[in-house]
Amino acid sequence: MAKELPIVPTATPGSLAEISAASSWREYRPEIQEPGKVNPKVLFFCPEGALFHEEGIIAVDLSVCKGCGICAVESDGIVMVPEYTGVLGIFGVKEGSK
Amino acid sequence: MIDKINLEQLPQEDLFGPGNVGCKGCAAAIAGRQAMKVLRERTMITIPASCMATLGGNNRRTTWKIPFYHTLFECAPAVSSGIRAALEVQGIKNVNVVSWGGDAGSADIGFQALSGAAERNEDIFHVCYDNEMYMNTGGQTGSQTPKTALTSNAFLGKPTNKKNMLAIMEVHGIGYVASASIAFPADLMAKLKKAASRKGFSYIHILAPCFRGWGIPSDQTVEFARRAVYCGLWELYEVEDGIRKRTVEPQLIPVKDYIFPQKRFSKISAEEINRLQQQVDDYYGKVGK
Numbered sequence: 001m002a003k004e005l006p007i008v009p010t011a012t013p014g015s016l017a018e019i020s021a022a023s024s025w026r027e028y029r030p031e032i033q034e035p036g037k038v039n040p041k042v043l044f045f046c047p048e049g050a051l052f053h054e055e056g057i058i059a060v061d062l063s064v065c066k067g068c069g070i071c072a073v074e075s076d077g078i079v080m081v082p083e084y085t086g087v088l089g090i091f092g093v094k095e096g097s098k
Numbered sequence: 099m100i101d102k103i104n105l106e107q108l109p110q111e112d113l114f115g116p117g118n119v120g121c122k123g124c125a126a127a128i129a130g131r132q133a134m135k136v137l138r139e140r141t142m143i144t145i146p147a148s149c150m151a152t153l154g155g156n157n158r159r160t161t162w163k164i165p166f167y168h169t170l171f172e173c174a175p176a177v178s179s180g181i182r183a184a185l186e187v188q189g190i191k192n193v194n195v196v197s198w199g200g201d202a203g204s205a206d207i208g209f210q211a212l213s214g215a216a217e218r219n220e221d222i223f224h225v226c227y228d229n230e231m232y233m234n235t236g237g238q239t240g241s242q243t244p245k246t247a248l249t250s251n252a253f254l255g256k257p258t259n260k261k262n263m264l265a266i267m268e269v270h271g272i273g274y275v276a277s278a279s280i281a282f283p284a285d286l287m288a289k290l291k292k293a294a295s296r297k298g299f300s301y302i303h304i305l306a307p308c309f310r311g312w313g314i315p316s317d318q319t320v321e322f323a324r325r326a327v328y329c330g331l332w333e334l335y336e337v338e339d340g341i342r343k344r345t346v347e348p349q350l351i352p353v354k355d356y357i358f359p360q361k362r363f364s365k366i367s368a369e370e371i372n373r374l375q376q377q378v379d380d381y382y383g384k385v386g387k
Binding site for chain 1: 105106110112114115116117118119120121122123124125127128131132135155156158159160161162163164280283315316317318319320321
């Protein structure tokens with residue numbers, strides 16, 4: 001950070017990411033099935049910044065991903081898979097969820 | 099031709115994005131992420147009441163990693179003007195001072211402060227991220243809502259046309275005005291970089307679809323931003339020192355391919371579709387490249 005910029009003394013920068021609860025209500029999650037086919041441009045279409053590249057390989061940070069599915073639409077090699085594949089209750093709610 | 103941005107050479111660290119509390123598939127968040135890839139650390143941002151103000155932080159937590167000031171609805175460009183003046187008094191140079199409003203905070207409720215800052219040619223730039231309705235308060239009609247779109251207070255569709263904000267800002271005589279789209283990140287980032295490099299006031303208007311308000315699936319946000327450009331209804335261009343250039347050539351796909359899948363246009367008539375198509379055909383026929 002540029003230290004000479006005046007800091008507004010309220011919030012801790014980037015601190016929302018530390019308490020992200022996206023994974024608790026996500027219905028689908030992206031799964032990179034064919035890494036070689038992923039278009040790097042898709043990094044710029046993720047609203048959360050959940051996609052990142054590590055040594056040339058694109059990966060997903062599921063702690064902040066909300067499962068919108070944009071990455072799967074915008075790039076080959078990524079598919080959306082359900083978070084829960086078990087039995088649904090009579091109201092379509094997954095077992096054990098509140 | 100606009101300077102090209104090499105997407106692969108951009109920094110990986112996000113100064114906005116992870117942990118934001120926006121809806122899944124939020125285009126405003128995409129616009130914010132893309133912008134911060136080129137504006138970087140030496141940026142101060144003011145945001146009036148809008149989705150963007152909410153999703154970027156609450157209480158003592160924020161997803162921004164730059165100084166971020168949540169202003170009143172009417173005055174983000176005025177606050178940015180004050181910040182620039184304060185920086186100058188303190189001798190702090192090379193800082194991007196940005197006001198970033200939604201369509202309401204730019205074209206309607208925030209227009210007075212925006213017009214004033216443009217007229218004074220303040221050394222700041224304003225970004226309007228446009229989801230074409232007041233989505234932070236439940237999807238009401240605004241001046242950027244297109245004709246015939248259904249909103250929470252226009253059950254039969256908006257009866258009037260979308261206000262042309264780019265033309266209005268252009269006639270303020272400011273040095274740089276540009277339209278952008280989240281579906282074309284290199285173009286968007288190049289325009290932001292140009293606005294940041296210029297002295298004086300600049301205005302950038304980004305089309306950022308809201309999947310909830312538009313009635314499309316959350317995974318189609320970028321696709322519909324792209325279709326808006328490709329069908330010709332959202333032209334990507336810039337006006338720099340009075341010289342106008344189109345920066346992305348549309349493929350001119352049928353307008354109906356953009357309009358019909360959106361639930362907000364479920365009551366649009368065939369005549370209105372034809373009128374829009376004719377309007378696009380006439381415009382691109384006359385203006386050319």
